[in-house]
Amino acid sequence: xxxxxxxxxxxKGRKIPQTIREVAEQAFAFYSQKxxxxxxxxxxxxxMQAYADQHLDDEDMQEVFAGLxxxxxxxxxxxxxxxxxxxxENLLRMVVEAAEARGLIVYDExxxxxxLAHGIMLPSFMEKEWAxxxxxxxxxxxxxxxxxxxxxxEKQFEVWAGAIIREGLxxxxxxxxxxxxxxxxxxxxPEPWERxxxxxxxxxxxxxxIAYCGRYxxxxxxxxxxxxxxxxxxxxxxxxxRFMLGFTGEDVFYAxxxxxxxxxxxxxxxxxxxxxxxxxxxxxxEKKFLPLLDIATxxxxxxxIMNGNIHDKLRNKNIYQPSRLIVASLVKNPNFDMLVTExxxxxxxxxxxxxxxxxxxxxxxxxxxxxxxxxx
Numbered sequence: 001x002x003x004x005x006x007x008x009x010x011x012k013g014r015k016i017p018q019t020i021r022e023v024a025e026q027a028f029a030f031y032s033q034k035x036x037x038x039x040x041x042x043x044x045x046x047x048m049q050a051y052a053d054q055h056l057d058d059e060d061m062q063e064v065f066a067g068l069x070x071x072x073x074x075x076x077x078x079x080x081x082x083x084x085x086x087x088x089e090n091l092l093r094m095v096v097e098a099a100e101a102r103g104l105i106v107y108d109e110x111x112x113x114x115x116l117a118h119g120i121m122l123p124s125f126m127e128k129e130w131a132x133x134x135x136x137x138x139x140x141x142x143x144x145x146x147x148x149x150x151x152x153x154e155k156q157f158e159v160w161a162g163a164i165i166r167e168g169l170x171x172x173x174x175x176x177x178x179x180x181x182x183x184x185x186x187x188x189x190p191e192p193w194e195r196x197x198x199x200x201x202x203x204x205x206x207x208x209x210i211a212y213c214g215r216y217x218x219x220x221x222x223x224x225x226x227x228x229x230x231x232x233x234x235x236x237x238x239x240x241x242r243f244m245l246g247f248t249g250e251d252v253f254y255a256x257x258x259x260x261x262x263x264x265x266x267x268x269x270x271x272x273x274x275x276x277x278x279x280x281x282x283x284x285x286e287k288k289f290l291p292l293l294d295i296a297t298x299x300x301x302x303x304x305i306m307n308g309n310i311h312d313k314l315r316n317k318n319i320y321q322p323s324r325l326i327v328a329s330l331v332k333n334p335n336f337d338m339l340v341t342e343x344x345x346x347x348x349x350x351x352x353x354x355x356x357x358x359x360x361x362x363x364x365x366x367x368x369x370x371x372x373x374x375x376x
Contacts (some may be wrong), residue, residue: 284304
């Protein structure tokens with residue numbers, strides 16, 4: 001067998017294993033047990049999948065981490081099983097670091113070792129071997145580093161690059177939010193490896209979520225955007241109340257900048273550990289992305305973004321069909337009927353028709369057409 005099975009699970013509320021045998025028994029039992037994944041385990045899967053999304057040219061990462069979130073939710077198991085190529089200590093280290101940050105247990109079946117919380121390993125004699133391996137990897141990275149002051153770990157990169165990006169975004173009115181004091185609607189939005197930035201605009205608030213990921217020397221930043229607008233949400237909330245169509249949430253719009261399928265090609269955006277590379281990333285945001293957000297500060301501008309021809313990846317977002325029609329009605333867009341026809345061709349709309357929701361969709365459109373009054 002050319003792979004090693006690695007099990008990951010959340011031991012919160014369960015007995016903490018004391019021996020490697022107990023670890024193995026738990027791993028096999030929880031992997032066979034049907035149970036909704038915990039928030040910590042789902043967060044872990046999201047981070048691992050993000051690594052795969054950001055390293056599309058890495059076959060090992062694609063094989064192990066791509067599609068991990070869908071796999072976890074579809075199988076609905078208490079434990080996740082990864083198939084790591086043998087002798088891929090770098091991938092195992094990524095798994096262990098992400099799992100330990102969330103209080104998860106990792107069991108490497110082939111290696112016969114387990115990683116518990118707070119750096120504890122079973123069997124205990126493996127701790128020295130693991131520490132030796134980590135030190136060797138760090139030394140190899142150090143030899144490749146052009147400067148001893150540049151970040152070499154993901155956490156160091158997050159702090160270091162975050163300071164540069166925070167200063168750059170502040171010039172455009174964005175402030176970084178303290179993740180420990182977010183309100184209920186936001187507290188689960190940024191993942192542990194992400195930071196959240198906000199600015200107020202005429203019709204609501206705009207948010208940037210920036211992920212700081214990767215391993216030295218191939219660190220990456222990834223940015224996405226979402227927006228909340230009370231003037232739009234008042235109608236969206238009424239639609240959510242009246243019609244059982246599955247359109248949920250307060251966001252009125254969302255866009256990826258450099259995630260896969262984002263506004264720009266993300267494949268060549270590995271930053272490396274250099275201040276100039278991070279500065280270039282900010283420059284790219286300022287030239288390619290922030291001007292679009294500057295347009296979407298009032299209803300007319302938001303309509304241009306959602307329903308105009310500014311960018312084909314912004315127009316006709318599948319999950320935001322009600323919002324785009326609400327905005328079109330608020331600004332009295334003369335192409336409202338054409339936009340309805342466009343929405344009817346979207347995947348989100350088609351799936352709801354297949355689920356027998358066509359009548360409710362028609363009622364929703366009629367509600368927007370007759371009840372959403374123009375604001376401009």
